[in-house]
Amino acid sequence: MPGISELLKIFNLDPQNFSVLSLVWQIIKGWWWLPLPFILFSVFKFQYLFFIRKRWDAKIEKILLEIKLPKEVLKPIKAMEYVFAGFHGIHDPTNLREKWIDGQFQLALSLEIVSIDGEPHFFIRTPVPFRRHIESCIYSQYQEAEISLVDDYTKYVPQDIPKKGWDLWGADMITTNENCYPIKTYQQFDEGKEAKEEKRIDPLSQLLEGMSTLRPGEQLWFQIIAKPIIDEIPWTKKGKEIVDKLVRRPAAKVPRPIVQEAAEVLIFGPTPAAPEQKELIPPEMKLTPGERIIVSAIEEKIGKFAFDCNIRFVYLGKEEVFFRPNIRIPFGYFKALSTLNLNGLRPLRSTMTKIMWFLKGRRLFLRKRRMFRYYQKRWIPFFPRGGGTYVLNIEELATLFHFPGRTVAPAPTISRVEAKRSEPPPGLPVE
Numbered sequence: 001m002p003g004i005s006e007l008l009k010i011f012n013l014d015p016q017n018f019s020v021l022s023l024v025w026q027i028i029k030g031w032w033w034l035p036l037p038f039i040l041f042s043v044f045k046f047q048y049l050f051f052i053r054k055r056w057d058a059k060i061e062k063i064l065l066e067i068k069l070p071k072e073v074l075k076p077i078k079a080m081e082y083v084f085a086g087f088h089g090i091h092d093p094t095n096l097r098e099k100w101i102d103g104q105f106q107l108a109l110s111l112e113i114v115s116i117d118g119e120p121h122f123f124i125r126t127p128v129p130f131r132r133h134i135e136s137c138i139y140s141q142y143q144e145a146e147i148s149l150v151d152d153y154t155k156y157v158p159q160d161i162p163k164k165g166w167d168l169w170g171a172d173m174i175t176t177n178e179n180c181y182p183i184k185t186y187q188q189f190d191e192g193k194e195a196k197e198e199k200r201i202d203p204l205s206q207l208l209e210g211m212s213t214l215r216p217g218e219q220l221w222f223q224i225i226a227k228p229i230i231d232e233i234p235w236t237k238k239g240k241e242i243v244d245k246l247v248r249r250p251a252a253k254v255p256r257p258i259v260q261e262a263a264e265v266l267i268f269g270p271t272p273a274a275p276e277q278k279e280l281i282p283p284e285m286k287l288t289p290g291e292r293i294i295v296s297a298i299e300e301k302i303g304k305f306a307f308d309c310n311i312r313f314v315y316l317g318k319e320e321v322f323f324r325p326n327i328r329i330p331f332g333y334f335k336a337l338s339t340l341n342l343n344g345l346r347p348l349r350s351t352m353t354k355i356m357w358f359l360k361g362r363r364l365f366l367r368k369r370r371m372f373r374y375y376q377k378r379w380i381p382f383f384p385r386g387g388g389t390y391v392l393n394i395e396e397l398a399t400l401f402h403f404p405g406r407t408v409a410p411a412p413t414i415s416r417v418e419a420k421r422s423e424p425p426p427g428l429p430v431e
Contacts (some may be wrong), residue, residue, distance in 0.1 A: 050384050052103030060107065060127045062378075064152050065134065067122040070144035073405035077186040079141040079200070081304075086137030088305045088394070089182050090130050091228035107309075108227035109134070110378045111401045114153060115211030115220040122144035122207030122403065123360075125378060142403055154376040157219070157316065162368045167322045169354075171315035171347040172381045172388060173334060179391035180239030181294075181343035182301040184336070185399040202404045203336055218317035222330060224401055225305040226392070227380055235391050239302040244289050290341060297342055304393040310380045311345065311400070314371060337399065350387060418426040 091106060098104040110125035126134050135147050162168050175183070189201040229235075262341055289296065313330040316322075331347075338344025353368045374383065381388030392400070 023233065029364060045119065046385075049103070051135075052101075053105055054103075054308060056103035056105075057107075060129070062125055062127055063131065064251050065124045065126065065131070065147050066150045067124065067138065067403070068146040068148070069122065069403045070142060071406065072401050073142070075141060077099070077402050080132055081394045083137050083141050084307075084394035085305055086140070087134065087226075088228045090133060091230050093230055106227055106230070108130055108225050108248070108282040109352060109376070111224040111226060113222040115214050115399065117216045117218065118212055120208050120211045121153075122401075123153075127291075145403065152376075153223075158389045160315060160369075161372050162365060164318065165319055168316040168321055168368045168372060169324060169327050170312060170316075170351075170368070170375065171353065172351040173311040173313075174348040174388065175339065175343050175390045176346050177343040178238060178242070179235040179321050180302055182240060182297050183343045183345065183399070184339050185395050186402075187255070187395070201375070203399055204404050205331075206336060207330065208404070210326075210332070213396075214317075215321050217321040218323070218326065220326065221314040221316075221375060223312050223314075224397070225310045225377070225380060225389075226397060227309075229306045229308050229391065235306075236302040241300045241412060242296055243295050245296050255314055285388040294341060301393050304395055306391050306393040307397060308389050309392045309397070310389045312351075312368040312371075312375060312381075314375050316372075323370065326395075333340060348381060351388075 087109060089107070092104075094104045094106075107127050107130070109130070110123075112123040112125065114121045114123060124134060138145055138147060159164055177179075186203060189203055207222070214220060283360075309376050314328075334345040338346075351367070351371065353364065353371055355364045357366065373379075374381070377383075380386070
Protein backbone atom coordinates (compact mmCIF):
# COMPACT_ATOMS: atom_id res chain seq x y z
CA MET A 1 0.00 0.00 0.00
CA PRO A 2 1.54 3.36 -0.96
CA GLY A 3 2.48 5.71 1.83
CA ILE A 4 1.72 9.42 2.24
CA SER A 5 4.79 10.48 0.26
CA GLU A 6 3.84 8.27 -2.68
CA LEU A 7 0.25 9.65 -2.68
CA LEU A 8 1.62 13.19 -2.69
CA LYS A 9 3.71 12.40 -5.74
CA ILE A 10 0.76 10.79 -7.55
CA PHE A 11 -1.46 13.85 -7.09
CA ASN A 12 1.40 16.42 -7.54
CA LEU A 13 1.01 17.90 -4.06
CA ASP A 14 3.65 19.99 -2.32
CA PRO A 15 4.82 18.22 0.88
CA GLN A 16 5.44 21.62 2.49
CA ASN A 17 1.81 22.71 2.05
CA PHE A 18 0.23 19.30 2.53
CA SER A 19 -3.24 18.98 4.12
CA VAL A 20 -5.79 16.19 4.25
CA LEU A 21 -8.41 18.39 2.61
CA SER A 22 -6.21 19.09 -0.40
CA LEU A 23 -5.56 15.37 -0.81
CA VAL A 24 -9.28 14.57 -0.63
CA TRP A 25 -10.05 17.30 -3.15
CA GLN A 26 -7.50 15.97 -5.62
CA ILE A 27 -8.94 12.45 -5.31
CA ILE A 28 -12.47 13.75 -5.92
CA LYS A 29 -11.35 15.89 -8.87
CA GLY A 30 -9.53 13.01 -10.53
CA TRP A 31 -11.95 10.14 -9.79
CA TRP A 32 -15.39 11.81 -9.50
CA TRP A 33 -16.71 9.82 -12.47
CA LEU A 34 -15.97 6.40 -10.97
CA PRO A 35 -19.25 5.93 -8.97
CA LEU A 36 -21.46 7.36 -11.74
CA PRO A 37 -22.09 4.02 -13.52
CA PHE A 38 -23.31 2.50 -10.24
CA ILE A 39 -25.49 5.51 -9.44
CA LEU A 40 -27.00 5.84 -12.92
CA PHE A 41 -27.42 2.11 -13.60
CA SER A 42 -31.00 1.94 -12.31
CA VAL A 43 -31.94 5.08 -14.27
CA PHE A 44 -30.42 3.72 -17.46
CA LYS A 45 -32.10 0.33 -16.93
CA PHE A 46 -35.52 1.97 -16.49
CA GLN A 47 -35.11 4.20 -19.57
CA TYR A 48 -33.87 1.33 -21.71
CA LEU A 49 -36.72 -1.02 -20.73
CA PHE A 50 -39.28 1.75 -21.22
CA PHE A 51 -37.96 2.50 -24.72
CA ILE A 52 -37.90 -1.09 -26.00
CA ARG A 53 -41.26 -1.94 -24.36
CA LYS A 54 -42.93 1.11 -25.85
CA ARG A 55 -41.54 0.18 -29.27
CA TRP A 56 -42.83 -3.40 -28.98
CA ASP A 57 -46.21 -2.36 -27.56
CA ALA A 58 -46.77 0.04 -30.47
CA LYS A 59 -46.73 -2.95 -32.83
CA ILE A 60 -49.60 -4.69 -30.95
CA GLU A 61 -53.02 -3.51 -32.15
CA LYS A 62 -55.71 -3.13 -29.47
CA ILE A 63 -59.42 -3.45 -30.16
CA LEU A 64 -62.62 -2.84 -28.20
CA LEU A 65 -65.24 -5.58 -27.99
CA GLU A 66 -68.80 -4.87 -26.85
CA ILE A 67 -70.74 -7.66 -25.15
CA LYS A 68 -74.51 -7.46 -25.55
CA LEU A 69 -76.09 -9.42 -22.72
CA PRO A 70 -78.63 -12.20 -23.27
CA LYS A 71 -82.24 -11.37 -22.51
CA GLU A 72 -82.14 -13.72 -19.53
CA VAL A 73 -78.98 -14.85 -17.72
CA LEU A 74 -79.91 -17.93 -15.72
CA LYS A 75 -76.38 -18.96 -14.82
CA PRO A 76 -74.98 -17.98 -11.42
CA ILE A 77 -72.21 -15.42 -11.08
CA LYS A 78 -69.80 -18.29 -10.54
CA ALA A 79 -69.93 -18.89 -14.30
CA MET A 80 -67.98 -15.65 -14.69
CA GLU A 81 -65.24 -17.15 -12.51
CA TYR A 82 -64.66 -19.79 -15.17
CA VAL A 83 -64.52 -17.03 -17.79
CA PHE A 84 -61.79 -15.21 -15.86
CA ALA A 85 -59.96 -18.48 -15.26
CA GLY A 86 -59.87 -18.77 -19.05
CA PHE A 87 -58.71 -15.17 -19.37
CA HIS A 88 -55.79 -16.04 -17.10
CA GLY A 89 -54.50 -18.23 -19.90
CA ILE A 90 -53.33 -15.18 -21.86
CA HIS A 91 -50.22 -15.03 -19.69
CA ASP A 92 -47.03 -15.46 -21.70
CA PRO A 93 -43.76 -15.80 -19.76
CA THR A 94 -40.81 -14.18 -21.51
CA ASN A 95 -37.25 -15.44 -21.81
CA LEU A 96 -34.15 -13.26 -21.48
CA ARG A 97 -33.97 -12.35 -25.16
CA GLU A 98 -37.67 -11.45 -25.39
CA LYS A 99 -37.44 -9.26 -22.28
CA TRP A 100 -34.12 -7.47 -22.76
CA ILE A 101 -33.80 -7.36 -26.57
CA ASP A 102 -37.35 -7.41 -27.97
CA GLY A 103 -38.96 -5.59 -25.04
CA GLN A 104 -41.84 -8.03 -24.61
CA PHE A 105 -43.93 -7.92 -21.43
CA GLN A 106 -47.23 -9.28 -20.15
CA LEU A 107 -50.16 -7.52 -21.84
CA ALA A 108 -53.31 -6.64 -19.91
CA LEU A 109 -57.04 -6.57 -20.51
CA SER A 110 -59.36 -3.67 -19.75
CA LEU A 111 -62.83 -4.59 -18.45
CA GLU A 112 -65.20 -1.65 -18.77
CA ILE A 113 -68.79 -0.84 -17.85
CA VAL A 114 -69.85 2.44 -19.44
CA SER A 115 -73.02 4.51 -19.26
CA ILE A 116 -73.52 6.86 -22.20
CA ASP A 117 -76.57 9.11 -21.84
CA GLY A 118 -78.00 6.67 -19.29
CA GLU A 119 -77.47 3.51 -21.37
CA PRO A 120 -75.01 1.00 -19.81
CA HIS A 121 -72.67 -1.00 -22.04
CA PHE A 122 -70.15 -3.79 -21.35
CA PHE A 123 -66.77 -3.61 -23.10
CA ILE A 124 -63.50 -5.53 -23.08
CA ARG A 125 -60.41 -3.92 -24.59
CA THR A 126 -57.93 -6.58 -25.67
CA PRO A 127 -54.88 -6.97 -27.89
CA VAL A 128 -55.83 -8.45 -31.27
CA PRO A 129 -53.91 -11.73 -30.70
CA PHE A 130 -56.16 -12.49 -27.71
CA ARG A 131 -59.50 -11.81 -29.43
CA ARG A 132 -60.45 -15.39 -30.31
CA HIS A 133 -59.45 -16.64 -26.89
CA ILE A 134 -61.51 -13.95 -25.13
CA GLU A 135 -64.57 -14.63 -27.26
CA SER A 136 -64.35 -18.41 -26.77
CA CYS A 137 -64.10 -18.00 -22.98
CA ILE A 138 -67.24 -15.85 -22.91
CA TYR A 139 -69.23 -18.03 -25.30
CA SER A 140 -68.33 -21.13 -23.29
CA GLN A 141 -70.50 -19.87 -20.42
CA TYR A 142 -72.82 -17.33 -22.10
CA GLN A 143 -73.80 -18.88 -25.42
CA GLU A 144 -76.57 -16.34 -26.05
CA ALA A 145 -74.32 -13.29 -25.65
CA GLU A 146 -73.36 -11.26 -28.69
CA ILE A 147 -69.81 -9.93 -29.10
CA SER A 148 -68.99 -7.31 -31.72
CA LEU A 149 -66.06 -5.09 -32.64
CA VAL A 150 -66.82 -1.38 -31.97
CA ASP A 151 -65.05 1.95 -32.04
CA ASP A 152 -63.51 3.35 -28.89
CA TYR A 153 -66.21 5.41 -27.16
CA THR A 154 -63.58 7.69 -25.57
CA LYS A 155 -62.97 9.23 -29.01
CA TYR A 156 -66.51 10.61 -29.24
CA VAL A 157 -66.04 13.26 -26.57
CA PRO A 158 -63.77 16.32 -26.80
CA GLN A 159 -60.17 15.16 -26.52
CA ASP A 160 -59.11 18.28 -24.63
CA ILE A 161 -61.40 17.76 -21.61
CA PRO A 162 -61.73 19.66 -19.33
CA LYS A 163 -62.69 22.57 -21.52
CA LYS A 164 -65.38 25.19 -21.73
CA GLY A 165 -68.66 23.32 -21.97
CA TRP A 166 -67.35 20.00 -20.54
CA ASP A 167 -66.22 18.94 -17.06
CA LEU A 168 -64.77 15.77 -15.53
CA TRP A 169 -64.36 14.07 -12.16
CA GLY A 170 -62.41 10.85 -11.68
CA ALA A 171 -60.33 8.76 -9.32
CA ASP A 172 -58.23 5.62 -9.16
CA MET A 173 -59.15 3.15 -6.45
CA ILE A 174 -56.76 1.40 -4.06
CA THR A 175 -57.32 -1.40 -1.56
CA THR A 176 -57.45 -0.69 2.17
CA ASN A 177 -55.46 -3.74 3.26
CA GLU A 178 -52.82 -6.25 2.13
CA ASN A 179 -53.24 -8.06 -1.18
CA CYS A 180 -53.98 -11.37 0.53
CA TYR A 181 -57.17 -9.99 2.15
CA PRO A 182 -60.22 -10.30 -0.16
CA ILE A 183 -62.92 -7.74 -0.78
CA LYS A 184 -66.55 -8.74 -0.28
CA THR A 185 -67.57 -11.11 -3.08
CA TYR A 186 -70.84 -12.46 -4.42
CA GLN A 187 -70.49 -15.44 -2.06
CA GLN A 188 -71.33 -13.08 0.83
CA PHE A 189 -74.46 -11.82 -0.94
CA ASP A 190 -76.25 -15.17 -0.39
CA GLU A 191 -76.11 -15.79 -4.14
CA GLY A 192 -74.86 -19.33 -3.70
CA LYS A 193 -77.79 -20.32 -1.48
CA GLU A 194 -80.47 -19.53 -4.03
CA ALA A 195 -80.49 -21.23 -7.40
CA LYS A 196 -83.32 -19.23 -8.91
CA GLU A 197 -82.46 -15.94 -10.55
CA GLU A 198 -85.32 -13.99 -8.99
CA LYS A 199 -83.93 -14.73 -5.51
CA ARG A 200 -80.38 -13.63 -6.18
CA ILE A 201 -78.81 -10.52 -4.69
CA ASP A 202 -76.55 -9.10 -7.37
CA PRO A 203 -73.87 -6.62 -6.18
CA LEU A 204 -73.63 -5.13 -9.68
CA SER A 205 -77.28 -4.08 -9.84
CA GLN A 206 -76.60 -0.99 -7.68
CA LEU A 207 -74.02 0.34 -10.16
CA LEU A 208 -76.16 -0.40 -13.22
CA GLU A 209 -79.26 1.21 -11.73
CA GLY A 210 -77.26 4.34 -10.93
CA MET A 211 -75.83 4.41 -14.44
CA SER A 212 -79.29 4.16 -15.99
CA THR A 213 -80.36 7.38 -14.22
CA LEU A 214 -77.88 9.57 -16.13
CA ARG A 215 -79.34 12.15 -18.51
CA PRO A 216 -78.37 12.89 -22.13
CA GLY A 217 -74.98 14.59 -22.14
CA GLU A 218 -73.72 12.65 -19.07
CA GLN A 219 -71.33 9.70 -19.13
CA LEU A 220 -69.91 7.43 -16.42
CA TRP A 221 -66.93 5.21 -17.24
CA PHE A 222 -65.87 2.31 -15.02
CA GLN A 223 -62.62 0.49 -15.83
CA ILE A 224 -60.68 -2.51 -14.47
CA ILE A 225 -57.19 -3.05 -15.89
CA ALA A 226 -56.30 -6.71 -15.26
CA LYS A 227 -52.99 -8.44 -16.00
CA PRO A 228 -52.50 -12.15 -15.20
CA ILE A 229 -50.07 -12.82 -12.38
CA ILE A 230 -47.55 -15.51 -13.23
CA ASP A 231 -45.34 -15.35 -10.12
CA GLU A 232 -47.79 -15.69 -7.22
CA ILE A 233 -45.17 -16.37 -4.54
CA PRO A 234 -44.82 -12.88 -2.93
CA TRP A 235 -48.48 -12.19 -2.08
CA THR A 236 -49.42 -15.82 -1.33
CA LYS A 237 -46.42 -16.09 0.99
CA LYS A 238 -47.63 -13.02 2.88
CA GLY A 239 -51.08 -14.58 3.21
CA LYS A 240 -49.64 -17.80 4.61
CA GLU A 241 -47.58 -15.82 7.15
CA ILE A 242 -50.70 -13.98 8.35
CA VAL A 243 -52.65 -17.24 8.64
CA ASP A 244 -49.82 -18.91 10.57
CA LYS A 245 -49.70 -15.95 12.95
CA LEU A 246 -53.47 -15.98 13.54
CA VAL A 247 -53.65 -19.73 14.20
CA ARG A 248 -50.51 -19.48 16.39
CA ARG A 249 -48.69 -22.04 14.28
CA PRO A 250 -45.04 -22.43 15.41
CA ALA A 251 -42.50 -21.15 12.93
CA ALA A 252 -40.34 -23.72 11.18
CA LYS A 253 -36.93 -24.00 12.79
CA VAL A 254 -34.01 -23.09 10.55
CA PRO A 255 -31.27 -25.74 10.95
CA ARG A 256 -27.97 -24.38 12.19
CA PRO A 257 -24.67 -25.19 10.43
CA ILE A 258 -23.01 -28.39 11.66
CA VAL A 259 -19.78 -26.53 12.43
CA GLN A 260 -21.64 -24.10 14.71
CA GLU A 261 -23.39 -26.92 16.56
CA ALA A 262 -20.11 -28.81 17.06
CA ALA A 263 -18.39 -25.67 18.38
CA GLU A 264 -21.20 -25.01 20.87
CA VAL A 265 -21.04 -28.60 22.14
CA LEU A 266 -17.24 -28.41 22.62
CA ILE A 267 -17.42 -25.06 24.43
CA PHE A 268 -20.65 -25.24 26.44
CA GLY A 269 -21.32 -28.97 26.47
CA PRO A 270 -24.43 -30.75 25.22
CA THR A 271 -27.66 -28.81 25.72
CA PRO A 272 -30.39 -30.79 27.43
CA ALA A 273 -33.49 -31.24 25.31
CA ALA A 274 -36.42 -29.10 26.44
CA PRO A 275 -39.42 -31.12 27.54
CA GLU A 276 -42.13 -31.17 24.90
CA GLN A 277 -45.27 -29.38 26.03
CA LYS A 278 -48.53 -30.61 24.61
CA GLU A 279 -51.59 -28.42 24.75
CA LEU A 280 -54.92 -30.04 25.40
CA ILE A 281 -56.67 -27.60 23.03
CA PRO A 282 -55.13 -27.09 19.58
CA PRO A 283 -54.31 -23.43 18.67
CA GLU A 284 -56.84 -23.57 15.82
CA MET A 285 -59.66 -24.15 18.30
CA LYS A 286 -58.78 -20.97 20.21
CA LEU A 287 -59.64 -18.67 17.31
CA THR A 288 -62.39 -16.13 17.80
CA PRO A 289 -65.25 -16.13 15.27
CA GLY A 290 -63.78 -13.03 13.60
CA GLU A 291 -60.30 -14.59 13.33
CA ARG A 292 -61.80 -17.76 11.88
CA ILE A 293 -63.51 -15.72 9.15
CA ILE A 294 -60.26 -13.92 8.30
CA VAL A 295 -58.27 -17.17 8.10
CA SER A 296 -60.89 -18.80 5.88
CA ALA A 297 -61.12 -15.75 3.59
CA ILE A 298 -57.33 -15.45 3.13
CA GLU A 299 -56.90 -19.16 2.43
CA GLU A 300 -59.71 -19.06 -0.12
CA LYS A 301 -58.27 -16.02 -1.91
CA ILE A 302 -54.70 -17.30 -2.24
CA GLY A 303 -56.02 -20.60 -3.59
CA LYS A 304 -57.39 -19.11 -6.83
CA PHE A 305 -55.83 -17.59 -9.94
CA ALA A 306 -55.23 -13.86 -9.63
CA PHE A 307 -54.64 -10.71 -11.66
CA ASP A 308 -52.66 -7.55 -11.01
CA CYS A 309 -55.38 -4.89 -11.22
CA ASN A 310 -56.23 -1.24 -11.12
CA ILE A 311 -59.76 0.17 -10.89
CA ARG A 312 -60.74 3.70 -11.87
CA PHE A 313 -63.85 5.61 -12.83
CA VAL A 314 -64.53 8.85 -14.67
CA TYR A 315 -67.73 10.90 -14.60
CA LEU A 316 -67.93 13.53 -17.35
CA GLY A 317 -70.52 15.54 -19.17
CA LYS A 318 -71.61 18.84 -20.56
CA GLU A 319 -71.60 21.70 -18.08
CA GLU A 320 -75.33 22.32 -18.33
CA VAL A 321 -76.09 18.74 -17.14
CA PHE A 322 -72.93 17.97 -15.14
CA PHE A 323 -74.18 16.96 -11.69
CA ARG A 324 -71.31 16.32 -9.30
CA PRO A 325 -73.32 14.23 -6.76
CA ASN A 326 -73.42 11.51 -9.43
CA ILE A 327 -69.87 10.56 -8.41
CA ARG A 328 -71.56 8.85 -5.44
CA ILE A 329 -72.85 6.14 -7.80
CA PRO A 330 -69.51 4.26 -8.06
CA PHE A 331 -68.54 5.13 -4.50
CA GLY A 332 -71.72 3.50 -3.22
CA TYR A 333 -70.92 0.40 -5.27
CA PHE A 334 -67.39 0.20 -3.82
CA LYS A 335 -68.77 0.60 -0.28
CA ALA A 336 -71.04 -2.39 -0.80
CA LEU A 337 -67.96 -4.50 -1.64
CA SER A 338 -65.86 -3.32 1.32
CA THR A 339 -65.55 -4.71 4.83
CA LEU A 340 -63.72 -3.36 7.85
CA ASN A 341 -62.19 -6.66 8.95
CA LEU A 342 -60.94 -7.84 5.53
CA ASN A 343 -60.46 -5.46 2.60
CA GLY A 344 -62.13 -2.72 0.65
CA LEU A 345 -61.70 -0.07 -2.04
CA ARG A 346 -60.99 3.61 -1.41
CA PRO A 347 -59.89 6.47 -3.70
CA LEU A 348 -56.20 7.01 -4.31
CA ARG A 349 -55.84 10.64 -3.20
CA SER A 350 -52.81 11.42 -5.34
CA THR A 351 -54.86 10.82 -8.52
CA MET A 352 -58.26 12.19 -7.45
CA THR A 353 -59.47 15.22 -9.35
CA LYS A 354 -59.98 17.01 -6.05
CA ILE A 355 -57.50 19.46 -4.53
CA MET A 356 -57.51 21.82 -1.55
CA TRP A 357 -59.28 25.07 -2.41
CA PHE A 358 -56.12 27.18 -2.16
CA LEU A 359 -54.30 24.92 -4.67
CA LYS A 360 -57.01 24.89 -7.32
CA GLY A 361 -56.46 26.27 -10.78
CA ARG A 362 -53.78 25.00 -13.10
CA ARG A 363 -52.95 22.00 -10.91
CA LEU A 364 -56.56 20.80 -10.86
CA PHE A 365 -56.81 21.29 -14.62
CA LEU A 366 -53.69 19.16 -15.21
CA ARG A 367 -54.93 16.44 -12.89
CA LYS A 368 -58.24 16.20 -14.80
CA ARG A 369 -56.41 16.14 -18.13
CA ARG A 370 -54.12 13.42 -16.82
CA MET A 371 -57.07 11.31 -15.58
CA PHE A 372 -58.76 11.48 -19.00
CA ARG A 373 -55.55 10.57 -20.85
CA TYR A 374 -54.69 7.65 -18.53
CA TYR A 375 -58.20 6.24 -18.85
CA GLN A 376 -58.13 6.52 -22.63
CA LYS A 377 -54.67 4.92 -22.89
CA ARG A 378 -55.60 2.26 -20.29
CA TRP A 379 -52.49 3.04 -18.23
CA ILE A 380 -51.92 2.17 -14.57
CA PRO A 381 -51.95 5.13 -12.11
CA PHE A 382 -48.20 5.89 -12.02
CA PHE A 383 -47.28 4.89 -15.57
CA PRO A 384 -44.54 4.52 -16.77
CA ARG A 385 -43.47 3.53 -13.28
CA GLY A 386 -45.13 0.78 -11.33
CA GLY A 387 -47.33 1.08 -8.27
CA GLY A 388 -50.98 1.76 -7.57
CA THR A 389 -52.03 -1.79 -8.50
CA TYR A 390 -53.21 -4.66 -6.32
CA VAL A 391 -54.14 -8.32 -6.51
CA LEU A 392 -57.70 -9.50 -7.22
CA ASN A 393 -58.48 -13.16 -7.80
CA ILE A 394 -61.04 -14.53 -10.25
CA GLU A 395 -63.81 -14.58 -7.64
CA GLU A 396 -63.34 -10.89 -6.85
CA LEU A 397 -63.18 -9.98 -10.54
CA ALA A 398 -66.36 -11.98 -11.21
CA THR A 399 -68.06 -9.93 -8.49
CA LEU A 400 -66.93 -6.63 -10.02
CA PHE A 401 -67.57 -7.51 -13.66
CA HIS A 402 -70.23 -10.03 -14.72
CA PHE A 403 -73.34 -10.26 -16.86
CA PRO A 404 -76.51 -9.96 -14.77
CA GLY A 405 -79.94 -11.09 -15.86
CA ARG A 406 -82.89 -8.77 -16.36
CA THR A 407 -84.59 -9.93 -13.15
CA VAL A 408 -81.73 -9.08 -10.78
CA ALA A 409 -80.61 -5.99 -12.76
CA PRO A 410 -83.80 -4.59 -14.27
CA ALA A 411 -82.26 -1.40 -15.67
CA PRO A 412 -84.34 -1.02 -18.86
CA THR A 413 -81.63 0.79 -20.80
CA ILE A 414 -79.11 -2.10 -20.78
CA SER A 415 -78.54 -3.33 -24.32
CA ARG A 416 -79.58 -7.00 -24.55
CA VAL A 417 -79.92 -9.62 -27.25
CA GLU A 418 -83.66 -10.22 -27.69
CA ALA A 419 -83.46 -13.12 -30.16
CA LYS A 420 -81.67 -16.36 -29.38
CA ARG A 421 -78.89 -17.54 -31.63
CA SER A 422 -79.24 -21.01 -33.11
CA GLU A 423 -76.93 -23.25 -35.06
CA PRO A 424 -77.53 -23.84 -38.80
CA PRO A 425 -79.43 -27.05 -39.59
CA PRO A 426 -77.28 -30.12 -40.28
CA GLY A 427 -76.65 -30.95 -43.92
CA LEU A 428 -76.92 -27.35 -45.08
CA PRO A 429 -74.94 -27.07 -48.34
CA VAL A 430 -71.90 -24.80 -48.16
CA GLU A 431 -69.57 -23.64 -50.88
